[in-house]
Amino acid sequence: MSSDGHQEEPGRDLSTWTLDQLQTFIHDARGQQLGTTRVAAQGQAYNSSRPREARRQWAKLSLLGNGRMLDNAEGRSARVAQQDFMLRMWVIDRLGPDNTDPDWSPEALASDTLNTLTFTPAQAAGLAEHWRDLPIEQIRELRWHKNLTAHLESLAGYLAPGPVRPPWRRASGAGSAS
Numbered sequence: 001m002s003s004d005g006h007q008e009e010p011g012r013d014l015s016t017w018t019l020d021q022l023q024t025f026i027h028d029a030r031g032q033q034l035g036t037t038r039v040a041a042q043g044q045a046y047n048s049s050r051p052r053e054a055r056r057q058w059a060k061l062s063l064l065g066n067g068r069m070l071d072n073a074e075g076r077s078a079r080v081a082q083q084d085f086m087l088r089m090w091v092i093d094r095l096g097p098d099n100t101d102p103d104w105s106p107e108a109l110a111s112d113t114l115n116t117l118t119f120t121p122a123q124a125a126g127l128a129e130h131w132r133d134l135p136i137e138q139i140r141e142l143r144w145h146k147n148l149t150a151h152l153e154s155l156a157g158y159l160a161p162g163p164v165r166p167p168w169r170r171a172s173g174a175g176s177a178s
Contacts (some may be wrong), residue, residue, distance in 0.1 A: 007131065011014055014037060014040035015040045015044070016045055017040070017045075019057060019058065019061060022037055022040060022061060023061055023064070023100070024042055025037060026061065026064055026065045026161055029052060029068070029168070034065050034066075034068050034069045035065075035069065037061075037065040038062050038066045038069070038083070039062075040077040041058050041059070041062035041064075041065060042058070042059070042062040042070075042087060044058035044089075045058035045059035045062060045087070045102070047089070052095050052096075055091075055095055056091060056098075057096055058105070059087055059091050059095075059103075062087055063084060063087060063103060064097065066080055066083050066084055066087070067080070067084070078116075078144040078147065078148060079147075080107075081116050081148055082144075082147045082148050082150070084112075085112070085113060085148065085150075085151050086104055086151055087108050087151065087156055088104065088138035088151075089151035089155060090105055091104050092105070092106055092154075092155070093154055093159060106155055106158035106159055107159065109151075109155060110152075110155060110159055113148065113151075113152065113155075115151065116148055117145060117148060118141060118145075119141070119142075119145055121141060122167075124125065124142060126143055128142055143173050
Protein backbone atom coordinates (compact mmCIF):
# COMPACT_ATOMS: atom_id res chain seq x y z
CA MET A 1 0.00 0.00 0.00
CA SER A 2 1.33 3.42 -0.88
CA SER A 3 1.67 5.70 2.10
CA ASP A 4 -0.01 8.54 0.26
CA GLY A 5 -2.75 6.59 -1.51
CA HIS A 6 -5.13 7.38 1.33
CA GLN A 7 -4.34 11.09 1.05
CA GLU A 8 -5.60 11.37 -2.51
CA GLU A 9 -9.22 11.23 -1.36
CA PRO A 10 -9.52 13.30 1.84
CA GLY A 11 -13.34 13.23 1.65
CA ARG A 12 -13.44 9.43 1.46
CA ASP A 13 -15.62 7.69 4.04
CA LEU A 14 -13.10 6.58 6.68
CA SER A 15 -15.53 4.00 8.06
CA THR A 16 -14.78 1.84 4.98
CA TRP A 17 -11.01 1.84 5.53
CA THR A 18 -9.10 -1.13 6.85
CA LEU A 19 -7.40 -1.03 10.22
CA ASP A 20 -3.98 -0.69 8.55
CA GLN A 21 -5.13 2.14 6.25
CA LEU A 22 -6.62 4.11 9.11
CA GLN A 23 -3.59 3.50 11.33
CA THR A 24 -1.28 4.88 8.63
CA PHE A 25 -3.56 7.86 8.13
CA ILE A 26 -3.68 8.66 11.88
CA HIS A 27 0.07 9.11 12.01
CA ASP A 28 -0.11 11.92 9.40
CA ALA A 29 -3.51 13.38 10.31
CA ARG A 30 -4.00 16.73 12.03
CA GLY A 31 -6.82 18.64 13.69
CA GLN A 32 -10.34 17.64 12.70
CA GLN A 33 -9.00 14.68 10.72
CA LEU A 34 -7.93 13.11 14.02
CA GLY A 35 -11.42 13.51 15.43
CA THR A 36 -12.86 11.89 12.34
CA THR A 37 -10.41 8.99 12.52
CA ARG A 38 -11.19 8.51 16.23
CA VAL A 39 -14.91 8.30 15.47
CA ALA A 40 -14.41 5.95 12.49
CA ALA A 41 -12.25 3.56 14.51
CA GLN A 42 -14.63 3.72 17.45
CA GLY A 43 -17.53 2.86 15.15
CA GLN A 44 -15.68 -0.26 14.02
CA ALA A 45 -15.01 -1.19 17.67
CA TYR A 46 -18.76 -0.97 18.34
CA ASN A 47 -19.54 -3.31 15.43
CA SER A 48 -20.80 -6.44 17.19
CA SER A 49 -20.37 -8.56 14.04
CA ARG A 50 -16.59 -8.29 14.42
CA PRO A 51 -14.59 -10.71 16.60
CA ARG A 52 -13.79 -9.50 20.12
CA GLU A 53 -10.04 -9.07 19.49
CA ALA A 54 -10.63 -7.15 16.26
CA ARG A 55 -12.95 -4.82 18.19
CA ARG A 56 -10.22 -4.27 20.78
CA GLN A 57 -7.76 -3.41 17.99
CA TRP A 58 -10.18 -0.86 16.54
CA ALA A 59 -10.74 0.59 20.02
CA LYS A 60 -6.96 0.83 20.51
CA LEU A 61 -6.73 2.70 17.19
CA SER A 62 -9.47 5.06 18.32
CA LEU A 63 -7.49 5.74 21.50
CA LEU A 64 -4.41 6.48 19.37
CA GLY A 65 -6.31 9.02 17.25
CA ASN A 66 -7.83 10.53 20.37
CA GLY A 67 -4.45 10.81 22.09
CA ARG A 68 -2.87 12.45 19.05
CA MET A 69 -5.48 15.20 19.34
CA LEU A 70 -3.48 16.46 22.33
CA ASP A 71 -0.38 17.03 20.19
CA ASN A 72 -1.57 20.39 18.87
CA ALA A 73 -4.59 21.28 20.98
CA GLU A 74 -4.39 23.34 24.14
CA GLY A 75 -7.30 23.35 26.56
CA ARG A 76 -8.85 20.20 25.10
CA SER A 77 -7.18 17.71 27.43
CA ALA A 78 -10.31 17.24 29.56
CA ARG A 79 -12.40 16.42 26.50
CA VAL A 80 -9.77 14.03 25.15
CA ALA A 81 -9.44 12.35 28.56
CA GLN A 82 -13.23 11.98 28.84
CA GLN A 83 -13.44 10.34 25.41
CA ASP A 84 -10.54 8.06 26.34
CA PHE A 85 -12.11 7.06 29.67
CA MET A 86 -15.55 6.43 28.19
CA LEU A 87 -14.20 4.20 25.39
CA ARG A 88 -11.98 2.28 27.80
CA MET A 89 -14.96 1.75 30.12
CA TRP A 90 -17.10 0.60 27.20
CA VAL A 91 -14.46 -1.99 26.23
CA ILE A 92 -14.16 -3.20 29.83
CA ASP A 93 -17.96 -3.50 30.10
CA ARG A 94 -18.69 -5.03 26.67
CA LEU A 95 -15.54 -6.95 25.78
CA GLY A 96 -14.25 -7.67 29.26
CA PRO A 97 -11.40 -6.36 31.37
CA ASP A 98 -7.81 -7.37 30.62
CA ASN A 99 -5.30 -6.68 33.37
CA THR A 100 -2.41 -7.42 30.98
CA ASP A 101 -3.26 -4.30 28.94
CA PRO A 102 -3.44 -1.00 30.82
CA ASP A 103 -6.05 0.36 28.40
CA TRP A 104 -8.48 -2.38 29.41
CA SER A 105 -7.49 -2.71 33.07
CA PRO A 106 -10.10 -1.38 35.54
CA GLU A 107 -7.38 -0.52 38.07
CA ALA A 108 -5.36 1.40 35.47
CA LEU A 109 -8.47 3.28 34.33
CA ALA A 110 -9.27 4.20 37.93
CA SER A 111 -5.71 5.41 38.53
CA ASP A 112 -5.66 7.37 35.26
CA THR A 113 -8.96 8.99 36.20
CA LEU A 114 -7.75 10.01 39.65
CA ASN A 115 -4.49 11.35 38.20
CA THR A 116 -6.43 13.56 35.77
CA LEU A 117 -8.56 15.25 38.42
CA THR A 118 -7.47 18.54 39.93
CA PHE A 119 -9.87 18.45 42.89
CA THR A 120 -10.21 15.74 45.51
CA PRO A 121 -13.73 14.32 45.82
CA ALA A 122 -14.18 16.32 49.05
CA GLN A 123 -13.03 19.55 47.37
CA ALA A 124 -15.34 18.98 44.40
CA ALA A 125 -18.29 18.24 46.68
CA GLY A 126 -17.59 21.39 48.72
CA LEU A 127 -17.37 23.57 45.63
CA ALA A 128 -20.46 21.99 44.08
CA GLU A 129 -22.60 23.01 47.07
CA HIS A 130 -22.23 26.67 46.12
CA TRP A 131 -21.37 26.41 42.43
CA ARG A 132 -23.55 29.36 41.44
CA ASP A 133 -21.30 31.68 43.46
CA LEU A 134 -18.07 30.46 41.86
CA PRO A 135 -16.10 32.17 39.09
CA ILE A 136 -16.79 30.75 35.65
CA GLU A 137 -13.36 29.06 35.53
CA GLN A 138 -14.15 26.99 38.63
CA ILE A 139 -17.62 26.14 37.32
CA ARG A 140 -15.99 24.94 34.11
CA GLU A 141 -13.51 22.85 36.09
CA LEU A 142 -16.32 21.29 38.12
CA ARG A 143 -18.10 20.43 34.85
CA TRP A 144 -14.90 18.81 33.58
CA HIS A 145 -14.72 16.76 36.76
CA LYS A 146 -18.30 15.65 36.28
CA ASN A 147 -17.57 14.60 32.70
CA LEU A 148 -14.24 12.98 33.60
CA THR A 149 -15.91 10.84 36.25
CA ALA A 150 -19.07 9.84 34.36
CA HIS A 151 -17.77 6.27 33.97
CA LEU A 152 -16.97 5.72 37.66
CA GLU A 153 -20.36 4.23 38.54
CA SER A 154 -19.72 1.37 36.08
CA LEU A 155 -16.05 1.10 36.96
CA ALA A 156 -16.63 0.74 40.72
CA GLY A 157 -18.08 -2.76 40.22
CA TYR A 158 -14.76 -3.96 38.80
CA LEU A 159 -12.61 -2.67 41.66
CA ALA A 160 -11.85 -4.07 45.09
CA PRO A 161 -11.87 -1.56 47.97
CA GLY A 162 -8.48 0.14 48.12
CA PRO A 163 -6.65 3.27 46.98
CA VAL A 164 -8.58 3.59 43.71
CA ARG A 165 -11.97 2.51 45.10
CA PRO A 166 -13.02 4.13 48.35
CA PRO A 167 -14.71 1.78 50.84
CA TRP A 168 -17.98 3.74 50.67
CA ARG A 169 -18.34 2.70 46.99
CA ARG A 170 -19.37 -0.87 47.71
CA ALA A 171 -20.03 -3.38 44.97
CA SER A 172 -23.69 -4.26 44.49
CA GLY A 173 -25.01 -6.57 47.17
CA ALA A 174 -22.23 -5.67 49.59
CA GLY A 175 -24.49 -3.71 51.89
CA SER A 176 -24.25 -0.11 52.97
CA ALA A 177 -22.74 1.80 55.84
CA SER A 178 -25.05 3.10 58.55
